[in-house]
Amino acid sequence: MELVGRSNFSAGWNSESNIPMNHASNPPDPVVRPEVCAVETVSLQVADVQQSILKVLTRQGLFGADSQHVIDYVFSPWLPAWGGLHLPYLSSMVRAMDLGEIDPRGRILTVRDQPSLVHLDGSRAAGPVAMAYATELLVEKAKATGIAGAIIRNSSAIDRPEAVVATLAHRGLIGFMVSSTGRAEFSPVGDRTPRVAGHRSAWCLPAASSLTLISTQVASLDSLMLLDPAQTEGQPAADLAFDKEGQPARSWNSARTFSLLTGEHDLQYGLLCGLLLAALSDGRLPTERAKKSPFGDDSEHLLLAIEPSSEMAERFPPERLAAFVSSMKHPRAIQQLEKSPTLPATIEVPLAHQQMWIELLDEQRIEHPWK
Numbered sequence: 001m002e003l004v005g006r007s008n009f010s011a012g013w014n015s016e017s018n019i020p021m022n023h024a025s026n027p028p029d030p031v032v033r034p035e036v037c038a039v040e041t042v043s044l045q046v047a048d049v050q051q052s053i054l055k056v057l058t059r060q061g062l063f064g065a066d067s068q069h070v071i072d073y074v075f076s077p078w079l080p081a082w083g084g085l086h087l088p089y090l091s092s093m094v095r096a097m098d099l100g101e102i103d104p105r106g107r108i109l110t111v112r113d114q115p116s117l118v119h120l121d122g123s124r125a126a127g128p129v130a131m132a133y134a135t136e137l138l139v140e141k142a143k144a145t146g147i148a149g150a151i152i153r154n155s156s157a158i159d160r161p162e163a164v165v166a167t168l169a170h171r172g173l174i175g176f177m178v179s180s181t182g183r184a185e186f187s188p189v190g191d192r193t194p195r196v197a198g199h200r201s202a203w204c205l206p207a208a209s210s211l212t213l214i215s216t217q218v219a220s221l222d223s224l225m226l227l228d229p230a231q232t233e234g235q236p237a238a239d240l241a242f243d244k245e246g247q248p249a250r251s252w253n254s255a256r257t258f259s260l261l262t263g264e265h266d267l268q269y270g271l272l273c274g275l276l277l278a279a280l281s282d283g284r285l286p287t288e289r290a291k292k293s294p295f296g297d298d299s300e301h302l303l304l305a306i307e308p309s310s311e312m313a314e315r316f317p318p319e320r321l322a323a324f325v326s327s328m329k330h331p332r333a334i335q336q337l338e339k340s341p342t343l344p345a346t347i348e349v350p351l352a353h354q355q356m357w358i359e360l361l362d363e364q365r366i367e368h369p370w371k
Contacts, residue, residue, distance in 0.1 A: 041348040046075060048369050049347070052357070053090060055366045060097045061104040066129045073128035076163035077343045078170070078211065087353040089159045091360050093126060096295035102126055102156050108133040111153075116145045119281075122155030127299065130155045131164045134303055139171050142305035152301040153281035157181045158200075162215055164303065165204035166337060169211045174306040175204045180277035181299040184286035187257050188267050189239075192246040194257045196270025197286035204337075206308065211337040212324075216269070277302055 050071050057067040070093075074086040096102045106125030110118060118137050122130040134150040141148030158164065161177035168175030178201035184194035203214040238248040241255035249255035274286045277300040284298065324334075354370065361368045 040351045042351050042354055043346050044349050044354065044370075046343060046345060046347055049087075049349075050075060052361060052366065052368050056090075056094060056361065056364060057104075059364055059366065060094060062126070062129075063105065066104075066126065069132040070126055070128045073131065073160075073163055075343060076160075076166060077341045078166040078213075078337045079160065079163055082160060082163075085350070085353065086160070087349065087357045089157075091356050092295060093156075094360060096156070101295045116141060116147055117149045117151070120150060120152045122152050122298075124154060124156060124298065127156045127158040127301075130301070131158060131303075134301075135164065135167055138168065138303055138305040139173065142173050142307050146307045148305050150301075150303040151277075151280045152303075153283045154298045155301055156295050157299050158301060161200050161202040162204070162213055165202045166211060166213060168303075168305050169204035169206040169213075170339065172206050172308075174206065174304075174308055175202075176304040176306075177202055177301065178273055178277070179299060179301045180274055180283070180286065182286065183289040184274075185256070185258055186267075186270060187259060189259050192242045192257055195287065196267060196274055197289075199270055199273035201273070206339070208339075210339050213335045213337055215333055215335075 053071055053074065054067055057070060058064070062070070070090075074090065076082070093102060097104050101124070103124045104126070106123035106129070108125060108130050109121040109123055111121050112119040118134070118141070120130065120134060130152050134152055138148045138150050158177075158179050158181070161179060164177050165175030178199060180197060180199055182197045184197050186196045186198070187194055201216055205212045205214075236249050236252055236255060240259055241249040241252065242257045242259075243249045243254045244256040246257070270286075277283060278285045280302060281300040283300040358368065358370055
């Protein structure tokens, strides 16, 4: 058994009393609130998982190079533990291809190209394919001009921007990424109308022998359920989830809007992400998207790459960064990574995720070693 990380909602919960921090004086109630839970895991060979992914994506019609981009994204050597957690993301991606929400042969198009900025049309291709294309452009531009940005519209969901910015940092650049994906699901406390979506963003800073990764996000129920469906069993708290009529939801499945009990910071951050990306990409605001699936409506992404000055390495040696990271109270938000790690031979995968992936392989009649 292994403890899977605290859900995104948990930033707003008191882990001791299991009640909202801003309602900490109230007695605990019997309704379910998302928390850390024990999840049974299984050890899988990375090569076997990668081979099964390649077979699935090839069956879906992806080009060989594009399939490899997806595999490289899923099994980022800087974040090996996340490889197993990506299987539900991959399953959802394949379902989206079956529904026509992702074009397996979509080509990334350049809308406008400037010395330090490029606008791309993702052509509804798989998100990791667009990220690989944009990353190469940014490295070239940032090395030439010192700073470069890429705006991608008409793309599909990216659930781990950390993998993208770690790639930029490995190339010697400060990397930043933020995405706008999915419909609005969150509202300020006291307002039952959805205003913001579950935006994710990440920074990564290079150093002489390590990388420093900083993550932040507005929570989303989809990412919570990817960890373990058991976290969303039972009835949500009356002040947390509301149905489409604005009434307290009787189940997680009927919930349409969630209160941002984490406070004004998440609300302001979510509004900023949604407005900024919609304006830059000529895309849609989260409130203008209708589909629940993160692949059902187009996603927008913003990437930045900054060439650090030579003085930065002297001012921020690995020891200084390591001391800063170790002093943080939220180690999941900031991590120290190896600069050039090797991918492990095995990964721990939640058993439910493996079973989900096996079902998809069996549906497509693809052979696999997990009979």
